[in-house]
Amino acid sequence: MSAALNIIKDPTLTYRQEVLALARLGESTDTTLRYSDAYYAAKAKGALCDLNEGVMPYRPRYICPDYELLFKKGCEFLELDPPADLLEAVNVLEIFYCHVPSITAYPVYLGDLDKLLEPFVLREDRSYAKKVLRLFLRSIDKIQTDSFVHADIGPEDTVTGRLLLELTEEMQLAVPNLTLRYDPEKTSDDFALACIRCMLKTAKPSFANHPMFVREWGERYAIASCYNGLSIGGGGFTLPRMRLYECALDAKSPEDFIENRLPAYIDLQLEYMDKRVRFIVEESSFFKTNFLVTEGFVDQAHFTGMFGVVGLAECCNYLLGITDNKKGFGMNPEATALGLRIMDAIKERVEKHVAPYCDAYDHHYRLHAQVGIDTDGMDDSPGTRIPIGAEPTMLEQLEVNEKFHPYFPTGTGDIFKFEETYIRTPEAILPIIKGSLANGLRYFSGYLENNDVVRVTGYLVKKSEIEKLRQNKQSLNQVTVFGKGAQDGGHALDRRVQHHEESSRQ
Amino acid sequence: MRKAPVNKIIPFSNVDGPGNRTSIFFQGCPFNCLFCHNPETIHLCANCGKCVSSCPAGALSLSHGQVRWDPASCIQCDTCIRICPHDASPRVTFMTVEEVMTQIRRSRPYINGITTSGGECTLYHEFLRELFLETKALGLTALIDSNGSLDFSRYPDLLAVSDGVMLDVKAVRSEWHQELTSFPAEPVLRNLDFLLTCGKLQEVRTLIFPGRDLENEETVRYVAGHIGDRCAYKIIRYRPFGVRERFQQILGDETTDAAYAETYAELARSLGAAGAYVV
Numbered sequence: 001m002s003a004a005l006n007i008i009k010d011p012t013l014t015y016r017q018e019v020l021a022l023a024r025l026g027e028s029t030d031t032t033l034r035y036s037d038a039y040y041a042a043k044a045k046g047a048l049c050d051l052n053e054g055v056m057p058y059r060p061r062y063i064c065p066d067y068e069l070l071f072k073k074g075c076e077f078l079e080l081d082p083p084a085d086l087l088e089a090v091n092v093l094e095i096f097y098c099h100v101p102s103i104t105a106y107p108v109y110l111g112d113l114d115k116l117l118e119p120f121v122l123r124e125d126r127s128y129a130k131k132v133l134r135l136f137l138r139s140i141d142k143i144q145t146d147s148f149v150h151a152d153i154g155p156e157d158t159v160t161g162r163l164l165l166e167l168t169e170e171m172q173l174a175v176p177n178l179t180l181r182y183d184p185e186k187t188s189d190d191f192a193l194a195c196i197r198c199m200l201k202t203a204k205p206s207f208a209n210h211p212m213f214v215r216e217w218g219e220r221y222a223i224a225s226c227y228n229g230l231s232i233g234g235g236g237f238t239l240p241r242m243r244l245y246e247c248a249l250d251a252k253s254p255e256d257f258i259e260n261r262l263p264a265y266i267d268l269q270l271e272y273m274d275k276r277v278r279f280i281v282e283e284s285s286f287f288k289t290n291f292l293v294t295e296g297f298v299d300q301a302h303f304t305g306m307f308g309v310v311g312l313a314e315c316c317n318y319l320l321g322i323t324d325n326k327k328g329f330g331m332n333p334e335a336t337a338l339g340l341r342i343m344d345a346i347k348e349r350v351e352k353h354v355a356p357y358c359d360a361y362d363h364h365y366r367l368h369a370q371v372g373i374d375t376d377g378m379d380d381s382p383g384t385r386i387p388i389g390a391e392p393t394m395l396e397q398l399e400v401n402e403k404f405h406p407y408f409p410t411g412t413g414d415i416f417k418f419e420e421t422y423i424r425t426p427e428a429i430l431p432i433i434k435g436s437l438a439n440g441l442r443y444f445s446g447y448l449e450n451n452d453v454v455r456v457t458g459y460l461v462k463k464s465e466i467e468k469l470r471q472n473k474q475s476l477n478q479v480t481v482f483g484k485g486a487q488d489g490g491h492a493l494d495r496r497v498q499h500h501e502e503s504s505r506q
Numbered sequence: 507m508r509k510a511p512v513n514k515i516i517p518f519s520n521v522d523g524p525g526n527r528t529s530i531f532f533q534g535c536p537f538n539c540l541f542c543h544n545p546e547t548i549h550l551c552a553n554c555g556k557c558v559s560s561c562p563a564g565a566l567s568l569s570h571g572q573v574r575w576d577p578a579s580c581i582q583c584d585t586c587i588r589i590c591p592h593d594a595s596p597r598v599t600f601m602t603v604e605e606v607m608t609q610i611r612r613s614r615p616y617i618n619g620i621t622t623s624g625g626e627c628t629l630y631h632e633f634l635r636e637l638f639l640e641t642k643a644l645g646l647t648a649l650i651d652s653n654g655s656l657d658f659s660r661y662p663d664l665l666a667v668s669d670g671v672m673l674d675v676k677a678v679r680s681e682w683h684q685e686l687t688s689f690p691a692e693p694v695l696r697n698l699d700f701l702l703t704c705g706k707l708q709e710v711r712t713l714i715f716p717g718r719d720l721e722n723e724e725t726v727r728y729v730a731g732h733i734g735d736r737c738a739y740k741i742i743r744y745r746p747f748g749v750r751e752r753f754q755q756i757l758g759d760e761t762t763d764a765a766y767a768e769t770y771a772e773l774a775r776s777l778g779a780a781g782a783y784v785v
Binding site: 427429438 | 521527617713742785
């Protein structure tokens with residue numbers, strides 16, 4: 001059967017999923033963009049991975065439009081006037097979202113929804129505003145059917161923020177992903193606790209280290225897709241990743257790896273990124289004619305390339321001859337120290353590289369701890385995470401994370417699974433989040449063990465939707481299939497649970 | 507240097523008082539509760555050596571008449587505590603205040619305070635006082651989890667550096683308390699009144715047993731009537747997990763039904779204990 005016929009006959013694909021799969025297939029027939037033989041060899045070995053981004057990039061991977069500008073001056077191309085009330089505001093957004101491209105074909109950043117909508121919400125009666133927002137969230141879940149669709153709230157407490165939390169809890173939807181920009185100076189404990197309660201019911205929001213992101217990006221940053229830090233009015237051109245475990249396989253020693261193999265792989269990934277970034281800017285029509293660009297909703301200068309890494313834990317364990325993950329990276333100071341050396345080496349080399357474009361970032365790419373894909377299996381843990389099944393206590397896990405998170409302005413994060421008693425004690429989670437963010441953690445996600453909506457590696461899926469795929473039925477959300485793969489191959493839902501049985505007595 | 511036997515330290519706990527807390531479990535308890543689900547914390551090691559040969563990881567040894575435990579090779583399989591004929595554990599470390607503080611300092615960025623538990627932590631009240639002084643200096647709160655066997659009125663210095671006591675009131679009728687715990691109820695009840703008077707009662711806990719309508723009601727009525735809304739009241743369901751087999755025969759091998767336990771929380775609330783809830 002031909003690849004196209006396979007897609008057309010697949011009973012689990014919705015119509016839109018078929019169209020996108022066929023588009024990817026069409027794109028893959030082109031051979032315009034060529035790389036060096038060494039790059040292809042590294043890719044064939046699995047040391048470098050293009051995340052199936054497609055051979056012909058016809059838009060940047062992630063786009064974070066300036067929605068404030070949209071509300072200020074409207075959109076000529078879409079014939080939208082600046083909204084005058086709440087109903088018009090959500091309508092303008094719903095329409096605009098459908099025209100924001102991305103690697104997934106769905107908008108990965110929906111805006112700082114609380115700030116955008118607050119002036120309109122405040123003019124309405126609370127229950128009317130809540131009804132409008134309910135329909136807005138429903139339209140997002142049913143139209144933007146992809147878990148990498150992401151909205152941000154905070155750091156301040158707002159009526160809109162509260163309403164969005166209430167609705168998120170009531171509606172139990174996987175889309176959109178949601179982040180609270182947490183700032184100890186600006187986010188009240190009461191609002192943070194409301195977010196934690198919501199997180200325990202629906203696995204969102206996650207908590208982003210606002211002061212850290214502001215230091216790196218300025219106030220106008222977005223958290224998009226999984227947990228990606230990017231510039232508002234900009235975005236990410238491309239995101240390939242080094243699979244560090246596979247990169248280490250031909251090294252004779254940790255020194256050989258750091259001195260010889262690693263720099264060679266870094267350079268190959270940089271070569272790949274440079275070519276793609278040039279192609280997107282110079283050849284594809286996006287930056288020339290797309291209304292997002294011509295009307296100023298994004299500015300090419302505010303895009304950067306995202307240099308991804310994955311599997312640091314397995315890389316370190318392999319180089320040190322550690323076969324039991326429980327005695328390796330995260331638990332073993334020697335392995336963790338090697339991880340820091342490797343990250344220092346990557347950071348130094350990538351920062352030295354002069355990248356094409358990326359004007360707002362001094363012509364440099366920024367590091368990203370890639371969250372893994374469904375086909376990774378158990379070989380490469382997401383980014384710099386401790387492998388599932390080898391997690392130490394939560395305290396030790398946080399301490400390790402705090403060392404590695406600062407390397408990744410374009411995103412990293414870890415996920416903690418809590419046991420049922422935490423529903424009663426959200427105030428036991430708040431000091432953990434506060435302490436870890438103050439100590440350098442970039443991004444904190446949590447969920448409750450028995451919920452339907454769960455966080456897989458960075459994105460949300462419903463366990464009940466995975467079950468549909470297993471029964472050969474369709475799932476509206478195109479990310480459900482990744483969740484299924486990550487559960488089957490990477491045991492992504494079997495992470496350690498923060499338990500209370502360890503401590504209770506009777 | 508003063509040392510105390512520590513069974514374990516849990517860096518993060520959400521069930522040992524408000525917020526996130528580091529819990530320190532001391533070894534040894536003057537009670538011998540039928541329902542105890544960690545009976546290996548009741549006694550100190552008798553150095554009989556029975557556990558040494560049973561250890562599959564070779565983490566135990568006998569030297570100079572003392573059982574030694576090597577935490578590095580221990581695989582936490584619990585064989586030693588199952589085999590111990592003395593309701594003790596070889597996995598106990600005698601620690602100084604400074605050694606415990608080292609662990610607390612590590613958790614400090616993420617916690618609201620510490621809770622000392624056990625066993626019965628007040629067996630080591632002088633150690634606790636020193637530990638709490640250091641803990642308070644870090645800006646953390648310090649709570650005591652106690653069975654009420656120590657006469658708190660005689661230790662004002664300890665209470666002065668403690669933010670409160672979480673007190674077990676397991677029974678109010680003396681014979682029933684004696685049968686359950688091998689200890690009379692009166693000292694516990696005196697502590698209940700005393701701690702209420704001096705404002706140091708953080709929480710009271712009562713265990714609800716399946717089918718013991720009379721005893722359960724008696725205890726809940728008494729406690730609720732005394733505490734009113736001045737502190738939380740935690741109604742705990744009996745769970746057979748970890749309970750010694752011979753005592754499971756007395757108390758049953760069933761977990762107390764949640765709805766049944768809830769009727770006692772309702773009773774407590776109707777008597778003015780607004781903070782009553784079931785876990």
